Amino acid sequence: MRKIFFDHISTTPVDERVLEAMLPYFREYYGNPSSHIHEQGQYALRAVDGAREKVAGLIGATPDEVIFTSGATESNNLAIKGVASAYAHRGKHIVVSEIEHFSVLNALMPLMNRGFEVTYVRVDETGLVDPDEVRRAIRDDTILVSVMHANAEIGTIEPVEEIGKLTRERGVLFHCDAAATGGKIPIDVNRMNVDLLTLSAHNMYGPKGVGALYVRDGVRVDPLLDGGFQEKGLRAGTENVPGIVGFGKAAEIAIDEMDADAERLRHLGKALWDGLARRVEHIHFTGHPEKRLPGHVSFWVEFAEGESLLIFLNLNGVMAASGSACSSNLKAKDEEELVASHVLKAIGVPSDICTGSITFSLGKWNTREEVDYVIDIMPGIVKRLWDISPAYADYIRQQSGGQKS
Amino acid sequence: MRKIFFDHISTTPVDERVLEAMLPYFREYYGNPSSHIHEQGQYALRAVDGAREKVAGLIGATPDEVIFTSGATESNNLAIKGVASAYAHRGKHIVVSEIEHFSVLNALMPLMNRGFEVTYVRVDETGLVDPDEVRRAIRDDTILVSVMHANAEIGTIEPVEEIGKLTRERGVLFHCDAAATGGKIPIDVNRMNVDLLTLSAHNMYGPKGVGALYVRDGVRVDPLLDGGFQEKGLRAGTENVPGIVGFGKAAEIAIDEMDADAERLRHLGKALWDGLARRVEHIHFTGHPEKRLPGHVSFWVEFAEGESLLIFLNLNGVMAASGSACSSNLKAKDEEELVASHVLKAIGVPSDICTGSITFSLGKWNTREEVDYVIDIMPGIVKRLWDISPAYADYIRQQSGGQKS
Amino acid sequence: MSIGPYSQKVMEHFMNPRNVGEIEDASGVGEVGNPACGDMMRLYIKVEDGIITDAKFRTFGCGAAIASSSMLTEMIKGKTVEEALKITNEAVAEALDGLPPAKIHCSVMAEEAVKKAIEDYLQKQKEKTGE
Amino acid sequence: MSIGPYSQKVMEHFMNPRNVGEIEDASGVGEVGNPACGDMMRLYIKVEDGIITDAKFRTFGCGAAIASSSMLTEMIKGKTVEEALKITNEAVAEALDGLPPAKIHCSVMAEEAVKKAIEDYLQKQKEKTGE
Numbered sequence A, B: 001m002r003k004i005f006f007d008h009i010s011t012t013p014v015d016e017r018v019l020e021a022m023l024p025y026f027r028e029y030y031g032n033p034s035s036h037i038h039e040q041g042q043y044a045l046r047a048v049d050g051a052r053e054k055v056a057g058l059i060g061a062t063p064d065e066v067i068f069t070s071g072a073t074e075s076n077n078l079a080i081k082g083v084a085s086a087y088a089h090r091g092k093h094i095v096v097s098e099i100e101h102f103s104v105l106n107a108l109m110p111l112m113n114r115g116f117e118v119t120y121v122r123v124d125e126t127g128l129v130d131p132d133e134v135r136r137a138i139r140d141d142t143i144l145v146s147v148m149h150a151n152a153e154i155g156t157i158e159p160v161e162e163i164g165k166l167t168r169e170r171g172v173l174f175h176c177d178a179a180a181t182g183g184k185i186p187i188d189v190n191r192m193n194v195d196l197l198t199l200s201a202h203n204m205y206g207p208k209g210v211g212a213l214y215v216r217d218g219v220r221v222d223p224l225l226d227g228g229f230q231e232k233g234l235r236a237g238t239e240n241v242p243g244i245v246g247f248g249k250a251a252e253i254a255i256d257e258m259d260a261d262a263e264r265l266r267h268l269g270k271a272l273w274d275g276l277a278r279r280v281e282h283i284h285f286t287g288h289p290e291k292r293l294p295g296h297v298s299f300w301v302e303f304a305e306g307e308s309l310l311i312f313l314n315l316n317g318v319m320a321a322s323g324s325a326c327s328s329n330l331k332a333k334d335e336e337e338l339v340a341s342h343v344l345k346a347i348g349v350p351s352d353i354c355t356g357s358i359t360f361s362l363g364k365w366n367t368r369e370e371v372d373y374v375i376d377i378m379p380g381i382v383k384r385l386w387d388i389s390p391a392y393a394d395y396i397r398q399q400s401g402g403q404k405s
Numbered sequence C, D: 001m002s003i004g005p006y007s008q009k010v011m012e013h014f015m016n017p018r019n020v021g022e023i024e025d026a027s028g029v030g031e032v033g034n035p036a037c038g039d040m041m042r043l044y045i046k047v048e049d050g051i052i053t054d055a056k057f058r059t060f061g062c063g064a065a066i067a068s069s070s071m072l073t074e075m076i077k078g079k080t081v082e083e084a085l086k087i088t089n090e091a092v093a094e095a096l097d098g099l100p101p102a103k104i105h106c107s108v109m110a111e112e113a114v115k116k117a118i119e120d121y122l123q124k125q126k127e128k129t130g131e
């Protein structure tokens, strides 16, 4: 059976060139960058610094402003908690959008227990944050605004430049979670006026276990992990050298290929969107129709439950996600709250006819043929679920003027 | 030139079998374990759970008690800060040895700013913690004792079983940093009576960027990284799947080969120790002569500065460390405090004739021939430094009854 | 085949659910859940001489919910009303070779559905007798 | 060759330090640092007609300390006392093609050593004149 991976938003395959770049750092150059009096450590140190330049280059930063972490979750936690701790004397108010990733939203919880206040800025039905709402939310004691670059579940790209402009005017720090966009669409920390920016390697054809936090020169962040003097003292712990090298290589490749890839993905995404719109009844697309991640198509179908759809898709070789990867985590203790994601709620999706959106997120190796295949199988899968759905039966009865049995 | 890596305490080469086990998770199985409705995610989830069983097996724990982290520094921070936060209502006193790694000692700093008190238990001149001192340090409001399994700089193995027994008696949690011992000497969390234990993959022929924290069933730890529901909610963030798989494989190999390796390393270590004792004048070995890590030989030489020794060793192809890897990190802001490590100070090494110990830490692929080579070159290197040392010149003059010029 | 977090048995029932549909002249109907919470199960039973002679369902929900419904209908067919009332969610889950922890509530729904359907049946019986 | 954090020039001076030793009838001696702090430098100068005609050193310390000492002796030889007093730590570091940030203090030591040696020389001169 053909296998079609349409779940690049949860993670991406590692580019073979990235893996090739990493391999020597498992085999020949296994040193610890902190033990760099000798040759092995020196190779490792140079490799890390080389990767730092590349990652900095991807976002228009200087290498000194890039802190390597274990991933986007850590970067978000470091940004939120680190700024909160370093600037608590100035104020204890933080503004975020209501559709931030859990690693931003949940990082705020311990802060709220310590007296911080949070204003959640609403989004419209396409998932867009209104910069004016951000402006209104900023108070005299606001120290930080955090708005993501793009939302993974619904694909909407936020107006971060405008938000950056106004936070700069108001003298408030601006953090942007770019886990979903890094390496996929252009990022320029200066044009965006961001002070902190989260990147994730495994979302851009790099390895898992590595991320970065851009910290603008002069911005203070208290470390989350105390210990050695790595990463300018902002992130202790022996560096994940092969992972960082892989991240660097992924950044280098992205700089070269991002634009062409994005163009292709935009076309494929449009073909998928249009095909589904034509072939699947009762489909509702989520997110903004134009301001969205290239190759990202998200939607929900009335009377069809998300997980069941995903399982049938998988039985047909198609891998997709139900919104954010977390939402499909069956290990969660409290499943109830995961059913309709906070993102869907925020964009006003009616929870009585929708449980879970489907996110098709395409990657650089997906083809038009795969898109056509998925368009072809969707109607049949949806039909199967409708056939056993009590609500759909009621709906049909209603349409034909019948009665609920 | 031959290259001899005698710095396994700062990091180890990745075992080729470990790398082989990891590779499929970069290439074929790149899924995100949280997105496990589909096949890719499912492979990833199973891989992580499989590794968890192996790591648990290495230390006599159950898989549910193993939390994967990004490394020993994170594990130590999670243990110290996580327990402090979860048990602050019971008390705000923590007991640690004075020779803990920076990732324990520095993790205490933010706690002390929040009202925690810390008692530092002294070590004797061999680096041993006296369990009775620990007993005396425990107060009614003590919630945690943290003593490392072995110290990386001087190799001393601490009496953790005895400490575990008494903390258990006193109803105080016991955390043990086993970053330097995991996979090298046997660890049994039940025999040791530990409640939390730190492991590091890259110190046992596994990859960098992965570690684990053992958390005994029933012990509460507040997370450091908030976000998704990974690792039972104790450690958010997409799992470093290939890294975790590598860690699992390294654990599996260690279970099989640790005893034989340790035996060999003990012999090599003894040969190195004896050879240096015979051939190098004014040498002072550090740490305990018997209760020490296999293949670990640490010492300092009067009138010979550590970094210079290391550079000359490296020029001769021999890679070693100056105590903890941090101590040789020239990027540190405050170099002064790094000169004589806190460990050397703790064991009473006179700081006016010693600057920096040398740590030779052997690994499973080192040979007797390499040991002999190092013994051969050491006297010449030391002599070279003495020849330009003013203090040595004074010493020689003194010996011959002369005067300081 | 087993897929995702589910046993082969769950998948088998998910892909080929038994007894999907409605019973025109059902003796009792039980409905539990609510689409807003992600799942809804509607169970129809036909009772003759105190024995459940037929059972059908429609379910909106995840794989476990559909499989639990399907398994439940198989389990109650041929049982007396009293026997059917004793079916626990554990029994449903066990018959499916287990469910992931987060999905146990689906088997609970199945248990509740049969209880409600029988309640409905008994209520209707009472109404009939009362007439 | 460059190794670790050091430039080729530093390594060259570290491996083959120039002017190691003592000057029996030194005109001035400057000692800075302290082994407890990791480094100690002792500089001997010979001054004739206000010109430094010879310089020797002994240093205990890291690679940068040894290289800075060696470079310093090369730099001051042939200079007048006044010229030598103007040598800055930056000049020493620059002559070595740079030092890592954490090692700048080694070049500072070198600057201080020459100042102290000259001070000692001037002091001795005064004492001589004073006699």
Ligand SMILES: Cc1ncc(COP(=O)(O)O)c(C=O)c1O
Residues within 6 Å of the ligand: A009, A010, A071, A072, A073, A074, A076, A101, A103, A148, A150, A151, A152, A177, A178, A179, A180, A200, A202, A324, A325, B228, B236, B237, B238, B239
């Ligand atoms: C926008 C965004 N931020 C952060 C994260 C967290 O990433 P990770 O799990 O790799 O730490 C995700 C992952 O889905 C994301 O989509």
Ligand SMILES: Cc1ncc(COP(=O)(O)O)c(C=O)c1O
Residues within 6 Å of the ligand: A228, A236, A237, A238, A239, B009, B010, B071, B072, B073, B074, B076, B101, B103, B148, B150, B151, B152, B177, B178, B179, B180, B200, B202, B324, B325
């Ligand atoms: C005993 C001990 N604990 C913790 C650490 C920190 O390990 P890492 O830098 O891999 O996080 C080290 C590293 O040297 C160590 O020796």
